Amino acid sequence: MRILVMPDSFKGSLSASAVADAIASGVRAGAPTAAIECIPLGDGGENTIASLAAPLQLQPVQVRVHGADGSMHASTYYRSADGQTVYLQAAEVVGYADYVRPGQSGLTLSTYGIGEILQSARQAGAQKAVLALGGSATTDGGIGMLQALGWQLPGLAAQQLASGADLASINALAAPADWNMTVTALVDVDNPLTGPRGAAAVFGPQKGLSIEEITVVDQELQRLYPHAVAAQAGSGAAGGLGAAVAGPLGGNLQSGIDYVLDVLKVDAKLKAADLLITGEGHLDDQSTHGKVLDGLLTRLRAVHGHAKTVALCGVVSHAGAQQLGLDLALAISPGNQTLAEQLAATADNLQYVALGVARLVNHE
Incomplete structure (x- = not known):
């Protein structure tokens, strides 16, 4: 048998x-x-990148970046043997288990540290990134990550890490001239960015958002992201990080479990x-x-x-x-x-x- x-x-x-x-x-x-x-398997959620490390012969890289709460945070990402592709688990930087606390609003949490890792990897010569989105504590629509990657966010106060609490203040998402990395996001959910099945409505309550905050976040994400991006399956993953990949970064969203099953043959x-x-x-x-x-x-x-x-x-x-x-x-x-x-x-x-x-x- x-x-x-x-x-x-x-x-x-x-x-x-x-x-x-x-x-x-x-x-x-x-x-x-x-x-x-x-x-062992992963679907874009926790442990997905770890399940790929041995089959793909990935090399771990230790870094210190901003965690979801703005404090410095020890984290790990992986890179291919040729250094051209990096692999990152969002939960390693902004993990739900690390940052969601009873009575605390998840709106104050930021994906800035994810952008720091991608930017560091770019500067080291990486041209591609595979980002597993599951298990995040954040609901910032990915604006923290975009900020770290050089996007201008008009309306945001200077010297401030962008979080979900800043969505209503931001007037636009202005791309830097030198963005050239290919990003694939592995998603473990098929939720769109907004609406009754969106990032705020479905996952906001788990991350400490009130009913009022959920309504505001959903409205602001609709304002910042085009409908074609917001409607994509998986764009609501990781509090809207999927939309930031599919829209501003020009990347693609892929079923995490399908990707893993293909890699493992x-x-x-x-x-x-x-x-x-x-x-x-x-x-x-x-x-x-x-x-x-x-x-x-x-x-x-x-x-x-x-x-x-x-x-x-x-x-x-x-x-x-x-x-x-x-x-x-x-x-x-x-x-x-x-x-x-x-x-x-x-x-x-x-x-x-x-x-x-x-x-x-x-x-x-």
């Missing part, structure tokens, strides 16, 4: 590699003769597999819109794979699982654990449930 273990990370708990290792450990115990291959493996075990922290309606599970199962069908599909998750929405077309979706946590206990026991819970799945499959 050929078993593929291809999970996403479990946010706040385990990286995709650690999730894959825990599942594989349980599977080996339950199906000792099976051929098991682990392929998994089509033949998916077609040959008998069992596909995947997973993510929370399987819900959003899982059907560009996340790992959605992209992975779509690719399995595209290559005409015959594998049975199982998702192991912290929380499972049965409607979401049905919409994805999974054969089986299991919540791994026993009902008597608190959230803190569940997070601490994620590896053990994954291993135990994977053991049960493997035993059932092994005795079919």
Whole structure:
């Protein structure tokens, strides 16, 4: 039996590699003769660039840049062996887990540090950038990044890092004459920039925006960005950072999971597999819109794979699982654990449930 273990990370708990290792450990115990291959995945969200580092032989670069709150922040990006392409995870600079706090408005946070990294990479000779957008704390429409890259923002006070709170003050986005980098943004959502499914309306509440702030941000993003940019799927990713890439930077937005699956060259493996075990922290309606599970199962069908599909998750929405077309979706946590206990026991819970799945499959 050929078993593929291809999970996403479990946010706040385990990286995709650690999730894959825990599942594989349980599977080996339950199906000792099976051929098991682990392929950790990312979809543009956290750990996406890390999942590409080894396959692409990327070299890490340590830097200090402005974090989302304006303080100096140690961060890491990657560059290709020839130095021509850089790879950056937005969450490394403006990560949700690092900056979102109860009672604090996310409007004061800025993507300036992302622009600092891109500018530094340009000066070092890089011509291309791959930017994974998921997991950000910001809702500034990317104006902080643009500011660091040399865009003029008329109306913004001098010596001030642009944040979402400044959107209403800015009159225009004026490009520098020397911008020449090709940027690809990997998105893990298909939300447009504005409207009821836009960056502010959908993700603003998670980032501390009030109802009034959400309304203002949505209006100002509509004013600053052309409709053709704002309507693009994924332009609302990372609080509108997707729109800044697709519009001012002249870049392109791409499904993060599709990009990762292509880089990892998994089509033949998916077609040959008998069992596909995947997973993510929370399987819900959003899982059907560009996340790992959605992209992975779509690719399995595209290559005409015959594998049975199982998702192991912290929380499972049965409607979401049905919409994805999974054969089986299991919540791994026993009902008597608190959230803190569940997070601490994620590896053990994954291993135990994977053991049960493997035993059932092994005795079919």
